[in-house]
Amino acid sequence: MNGLYKVSVTVNGRAYEREIEPRLLLSDFLRHELDLTGTHVGCEHGVCGACTILFDGQPVRSCIMLAVQADGHDLETVESLSPGPDQLHPLQQAFWECHGLQCGFCTPGFLMTLVPFLEENPDPSEAEIRQAISGNLCRCTGYQHIVDAVKLAAERRRQSVG
Amino acid sequence: MKPAPFEYQAPATLEAALDVLARHGGDAKLLAGGQSLIPVMNFRLAAPALLVDINKLAELDFIRRGEDGTLRIGALTRQRRLERDPLVAEAAPLLHEAVPFIAHPQIRNRGTFGGSLAHADPAAELPALAVALRARLRLQRTGGERWVDAGDFFAGIFTTALEPDEMLVEAEIPPLPPRTGWAFLEIARRHGDYAQVGIAALVTLDEAGKCREARLVYLSAGDRPVVAREAARLLVGEEIAPPAIAAAAEKASRDEMSPFGDVHASADFKRHLARVLTGRALRRAAERARAAA
Numbered sequence: 001m002n003g004l005y006k007v008s009v010t011v012n013g014r015a016y017e018r019e020i021e022p023r024l025l026l027s028d029f030l031r032h033e034l035d036l037t038g039t040h041v042g043c044e045h046g047v048c049g050a051c052t053i054l055f056d057g058q059p060v061r062s063c064i065m066l067a068v069q070a071d072g073h074d075l076e077t078v079e080s081l082s083p084g085p086d087q088l089h090p091l092q093q094a095f096w097e098c099h100g101l102q103c104g105f106c107t108p109g110f111l112m113t114l115v116p117f118l119e120e121n122p123d124p125s126e127a128e129i130r131q132a133i134s135g136n137l138c139r140c141t142g143y144q145h146i147v148d149a150v151k152l153a154a155e156r157r158r159q160s161v162g
Numbered sequence: 163m164k165p166a167p168f169e170y171q172a173p174a175t176l177e178a179a180l181d182v183l184a185r186h187g188g189d190a191k192l193l194a195g196g197q198s199l200i201p202v203m204n205f206r207l208a209a210p211a212l213l214v215d216i217n218k219l220a221e222l223d224f225i226r227r228g229e230d231g232t233l234r235i236g237a238l239t240r241q242r243r244l245e246r247d248p249l250v251a252e253a254a255p256l257l258h259e260a261v262p263f264i265a266h267p268q269i270r271n272r273g274t275f276g277g278s279l280a281h282a283d284p285a286a287e288l289p290a291l292a293v294a295l296r297a298r299l300r301l302q303r304t305g306g307e308r309w310v311d312a313g314d315f316f317a318g319i320f321t322t323a324l325e326p327d328e329m330l331v332e333a334e335i336p337p338l339p340p341r342t343g344w345a346f347l348e349i350a351r352r353h354g355d356y357a358q359v360g361i362a363a364l365v366t367l368d369e370a371g372k373c374r375e376a377r378l379v380y381l382s383a384g385d386r387p388v389v390a391r392e393a394a395r396l397l398v399g400e401e402i403a404p405p406a407i408a409a410a411a412e413k414a415s416r417d418e419m420s421p422f423g424d425v426h427a428s429a430d431f432k433r434h435l436a437r438v439l440t441g442r443a444l445r446r447a448a449e450r451a452r453a454a455a
Contacts, residue, residue: 005170021167022169022170022213023164023165023166023167023168025164025165025200025204028164044163044164044204045204045205046197046200046201046269049266049268052268055271055272058271059267059268059271060271060272061268061269061272063204064196064197064201064204064272065196065200065272066196066200066215068170068172068215069196069215069217113267113268117267130353131353132267134266134352134353134354135266135267135268135269
């Protein structure tokens with residue numbers, strides 16, 4: 001009972017191996033074992049979306065997964081977005097310009113929800129954007145500036161791709 | 163907000179998983195998508211001694227057409243896959259229409275078809291859909307299996323016909339009869355929140371355009387998916403038009419459900435919502451049935 005389990009994961013392209021208790025949540029594993037503190041922990045029961053990461057490319061809530069379940073899988077956290085120091089991902093840039101954040105606590109979850117959303121929906125309507133972020137809570141912005149940021153990022157993305 | 167300690171096993175085959183259940187039964191809890199189980203473990207409302215993680219059972223992740231024309235869905239199929247699968251859209255358009263109402267994309271990426279059925283939350287969409295579609299569920303245990311109709315599977319809040327040594331492994335959904343239309347509707351405060359009330363409706367018309375059969379199943383309207391049999395019977399032989407629709411909606415919402423009131427919606431308000439949704443769903447289902455004729 002309560003033995004340690006070996007977990008091998010790839011996070012943001014880097015391989016990690018740790019021995020952990022099975023009850024360790026994936027969110028706590030990222031923050032406390034791997035020191036990747038960009039993933040934020042809000043409600044810890046799968047409601048607020050702050051802890052959203054990509055699990056094999058798909059957004060999931062890391063606070064309602066066990067770290068042992070990530071064994072052998074490929075994860076991406078908000079730390080993966082910026083291409084280098086002092087540089088922002090285009091979506092981060094758009095959040096900054098449109099005031100898509102105030103305290104910033106929820107932002108990593110919004111970004112990790114929206115990056116794959118924009119890849120699948122290069123030209124989303126406002127209704128689609130609002131539905132896409134329906135699983136992420138923000139108590140500062142009232143969401144309007146986040147919607148604006150997504151529109152701006154999508155427009156720039158289409159221009160650069162098109 | 164952290165789970166209590168537990169023993170963890172992640173069997174690689176169904177046989178091994180069933181063997182664990184046979185040996186540990188009531189002490190063991192199956193972990194599928196975990197989108198309901200891990201939150202209650204975080205709150206320590208659940209503290210299983212043994213967690214049996216079935217996510218490695220790739221053999222239970224499938225959507226395929228059976229030889230008899232049925233749609234077969236493996237218990238470990240993620241809800242996101244159900245949402246996007248072309249076979250589901252073709253063979254079970256009601257399911258295709260309803261899955262986007264299940265929580266949020268992040269949840270559907272992990273949440274499973276079978277996990278939601280086995281969890282048996284009366285406010286969840288999939289249990290009501292399984293009942294509406296007359297799904298048959300295959301429950302397997304070491305050395306045996308049985309099939310249970312979805313209508314007999316749900317026994318109350320978070321309670322099913324599953325024995326401690328059994329696992330729900332797949333569902334079989336029969337094809338819709340000709341001239342059948344469908345509709346799924348729910349009312350929630352925000353998209354993805356638990357519905358205050360929802361309805362899955364099916365309408366089959368006869369050659370003359372009258373109702374041959376109707377099926378009305380509600381979520382968040384009682385302690386399990388609620389089937390409004392009397393209301394559906396009122397529609398048989400009738401044109402799906404205002405008088406018959408109003409009578410069925412009145413019957414279902416007044417006499418055939420017992421919704422629980424909560425801070426967002428009283429029981430009376432839920433009955434009101436059910437009455438309104440019944441009308442909308444019947445109109446939409448009938449339109450589609452006529453289009454299919």
